[in-house]
Amino acid sequence: MEERIYVPSHVAIVMDGNGRWASKRYMPRIAGHKQGVDTLGRIVSACPSRGISVLTVFAFSSENWNRPVEEVSGLMDIVVLALSREVPKLQREGVRLRFVGARDNLSVRIRTGLEEAEFATVTNSVLTLNVCFNYGGRWDITSAAARLAAAGTPITEHSLSAAMAMGHCADPDLLIRTGNEKRLSNFLLWQAAYSELYFSELLWPDFDEQALDAALLEYATRERRFGKTSDQLVVPANLHA
Ligand code: IPE
Ligand code: IPE
Ligand code: MG
Numbered sequence: 001m002e003e004r005i006y007v008p009s010h011v012a013i014v015m016d017g018n019g020r021w022a023s024k025r026y027m028p029r030i031a032g033h034k035q036g037v038d039t040l041g042r043i044v045s046a047c048p049s050r051g052i053s054v055l056t057v058f059a060f061s062s063e064n065w066n067r068p069v070e071e072v073s074g075l076m077d078i079v080v081l082a083l084s085r086e087v088p089k090l091q092r093e094g095v096r097l098r099f100v101g102a103r104d105n106l107s108v109r110i111r112t113g114l115e116e117a118e119f120a121t122v123t124n125s126v127l128t129l130n131v132c133f134n135y136g137g138r139w140d141i142t143s144a145a146a147r148l149a150a151a152g153t154p155i156t157e158h159s160l161s162a163a164m165a166m167g168h169c170a171d172p173d174l175l176i177r178t179g180n181e182k183r184l185s186n187f188l189l190w191q192a193a194y195s196e197l198y199f200s201e202l203l204w205p206d207f208d209e210q211a212l213d214a215a216l217l218e219y220a221t222r223e224r225r226f227g228k229t230s231d232q233l234v235v236p237a238n239l240h241a
Contacts, residue, residue, distance in 0.1 A: 007051035008052065009051070009170070009173060010052070011056070012172035012187070012188055012192070013057045013058065014178065014184075014185065015057055016177060016178050016203075016204055018032035018033045018205060021203040021204070021205040030070075036204050043055070046209045048094075050216060053128065054170070055128070056130040056166070056172060057131055061136055061186055076110055087120055091124065095128075096121045097117050097118055098129070098131070100131065106134060128168075128169060130166065132187065135165070137187060137188055141189065144164040145163075148163050171193070172191060180203075200214075200215065
């Protein structure tokens with residue numbers, strides 16, 4: 001039989017551990033976030049050659065507003081800086097950028113930056129990079145349900161999925177969390193229902209191509225049963241159609 005490696009087409013990552021990475025070096029937490037942007041750039045570049053077509057990353061949660069004001073404003077500055085620096089590279093690599101999350105409570109400066117970056121990359125199709133920013137799974141579920149209710153649309157699994165912030169892509173096959181924490185922290189609560197979970201001890205700035213490959217290798221060994229028994233699986237379900 002032909003040997004095949006089962007590749008997740010959609011990978012989601014909780015990029016955690018930036019603060020600890022910086023503290024270990026006696027640097028301000030913000031230095032860790034800056035390093036985290038570089039790591040993201042490297043991981044984005046690595047995705048297409050691995051057969052990944054959608055990468056979704058958690059960059060700023062609904063709850064991260066509760067951090068000290070200097071850290072929040074530093075993170076906002078990093079976003080603006082990262083966009084101006086990284087968008088030309090994303091263009092060269094054919095990456096379509098999409099921001100996923102609430103926009104209404106963002107400053108005009110940030111909102112304009114996100115919109116411009118999305119517009120600039122709208123025709124790219126090598127990889128979709130969803131950046132969950134000002135995002136929370138509970139926000140996602142409740143705001144989609146409220147919109148459907150207001151429009152008088154019956155709420156079904158299908159209509160709710162389509163109305164949610166990630167309605168433009170299939171659910172993640174593999175969900176990675178770095179930073180040695182084993183929780184979702186309000187990330188993709190609905191969409192991760194059947195994602196394979198992988199936890200890395202590495203702090204996000206230390207995560208690299210080799211670490212990604214280790215996660216992909218582990219994914220290839222998983223049996224995705226979606227509620228069925230092993231015997232019922234004709235084609236291994238981690239071969240995403
Ligand atoms: C993740 O790194 C990035 C954001 C939440 C913005 P952290 O800042 O949570 O890093 P740790 O967990 O404190 O090390
Ligand atoms: C989750 O990390 C959010 C992001 C990575 C953006 P946190 O560091 O905020 O999560 P908790 O607070 O440890 O659960
Ligand atoms: Mg953290």
